[in-house]
Amino acid sequence: MNYNELADNIKIWGQELGFQKVGITDIDLSDHEAQLQRWLDAGYHGEMDWMARHGMMRARPAELHPGTIRVISVRMDYLPPEAQFASNLSDPNQAYISRYSLGRDYHKLIRNQLKKLGQKIEQEVGQLGYRPFVDSAPILERPLAQKAGLGWAGKHSLILDKEAGSWFFLGELLVDIPLPIDLPQTNQCGKCTACMTSCPTNAIVEEGVIDARLCISYLTIEFNGIIPENLRSKMGNRIYGCDDCQLVCPWNREADVTTQEAFHRKDIFQDASLISLFQWNEPDFLKNMEGSAIRRIGHQQWLRNIAVALGNAPFSESIIKVLESRLGISNVLDIHIHWALSEQRNKHKNLERNTKLERLVRIIGKGLPRDA
Structure with missing residues (x-):
């Protein structure tokens, strides 16, 4: 099996399925375990008890799906046309709803497309152990996306891409084949703290x-x-x-609207x-x-x-x-x-x-x- 060629094809298939970007990484998130534990110990997860209940499984994809050695991380843009951010926020008699939720629930849509991607790969390799996830399992999707080259972690903790800003969903396909991995992007936030100073609370x-x-x-x-x-x-x-925090981010100024x-x-x-x-x-x-x-x-x-x-x-x-x-x-x-x-x-x-x-x-x- 030519895994380099397969990786290239996976990215093409991913785009054909509606993903704007596809990256591949290994499953080593050991560098994030201490930070995750500090966050939990500080109580920053609030009443999201499942965050603590799964412990370090979030940083260990192979425990979530045994046999996993690679994660295919995908991005799907969601910025709707005519988002009307300023006009909506400035009218106190109108409800402001986060732009990711103005349309259809993304979970099922992206999961179905990831499943199709897994099936396409399986057709090529013969037998494949795979499992798709979309914000629905104890997995550190943002660090994985960062390692896979989809972007860098902004100071608001969201993944940023210099071409797409942060207006996108993430999804993961866990697989058990030794695909070549991608390089992470360089952090481009510099000294900007706009997201931090703009947070209402x-x-x-x-x-x-x-x-x-x-x-x-x-x-x-x-x-x-x-x-x-x-x-x-x-x-x-x-x-x-x-x-x-996304509205004030300079990288979001030129983000494309969704094709979905x-x-x-x-x-x-x-x-x-x-x-x-x-x-x-x-x-x-x-x-x-x-x-x-x-x-x-x-x-x-x-x-x-x-x-x-x-x-x-x-x-x-x-x-x-x-x-x-x-x-x-x-x-x-x-x-x-x-x-x-x-x-x-x-x-x-x-x-x-x-x-x-x-x-x-x-x-x-x-x-x-x-x-x-």
């Missing part, structure tokens, strides 16, 4: 290290409890995920006002989110996230009414609704106070001499 505690407990993506997606009160106002209108129509914005999100999304009942939520990654957080967590955003929105009688209409569903949701109602009422008081001051200034101004 200061979740990037040091270069490449994220405290998930502070991260809006974790709080809105992985965490189903009571969001710390000191973080709620910092979440703004972000109801599912957060893209801020499945990742384009769902029609239901074309006009995503907070009030309209908050009025969905559970059947509405399940129907509208069919095929979406958002569906897995469930209706109550969806309402919880929007309640926080409504609390951060400008005062509106309509917001007061819609918040009150959702009281009594659950204790966790009630806590966030009562906070949002308090925020709205405080804004109303401030608005009334400012209106009275403006009226008083106008009255006083009218009584003053023209040359005063």
Whole structure:
């Protein structure tokens, strides 16, 4: 078997299957084990217990799939056309949803394509032990992607590529054949710290290290409890995920939009006002989110996230009414609704106070001499 030729063919087949880049690496992640343990010991994984439960298996692919000696790492771009980052974030009455989740759930799509890639390789080699993974197993996909030459780890911990920025998904195909490995890219971040300084909650505690407990993506997606009160106002209108650290990254300025129509914005999100999304009942939520990654957080967590955003929105009688209409569903949701109602009422008081001051200034101004 000419493994060099096979590796070249694998990259061609991968692109034919919709992957923008394919790289190959060995399975040695021993250099990352100490860092992973420090991250876990610091509690930065929050309530994602599975992170600690699998221990160092995340850094040992062969324990996940015995016989593995190589990992084929793939990239699939997801940036949708007309992403509307600035206009969406700047309108506090509209919901901001992380751009990776505006379309179809990527897990099944990429896994199916990886499976097809494995089957294609098997046709060539006769017998192949392989297993595809897409963000669904205890495996350090970013270090593997870095070793495979797909990019370097940015200070926000995401993989960056000088041609594609960071707007892409990763996937892995574990195989048991001795393919030649690719060289990693050189880190190109330099002294730039834009991602660190732009994080709304200061979740990037040091270069490449994220405290998930502070991260809006974790709080809105992985965490189903009571969001710390000191973080709620910092979440703004972000109801599912957060893209801020990517938005300011210079390498993302020239990133191409995705060629996968499945990742384009769902029609239901074309006009995503907070009030309209908050009025969905559970059947509405399940129907509208069919095929979406958002569906897995469930209706109550969806309402919880929007309640926080409504609390951060400008005062509106309509917001007061819609918040009150959702009281009594659950204790966790009630806590966030009562906070949002308090925020709205405080804004109303401030608005009334400012209106009275403006009226008083106008009255006083009218009584003053023209040359005063």
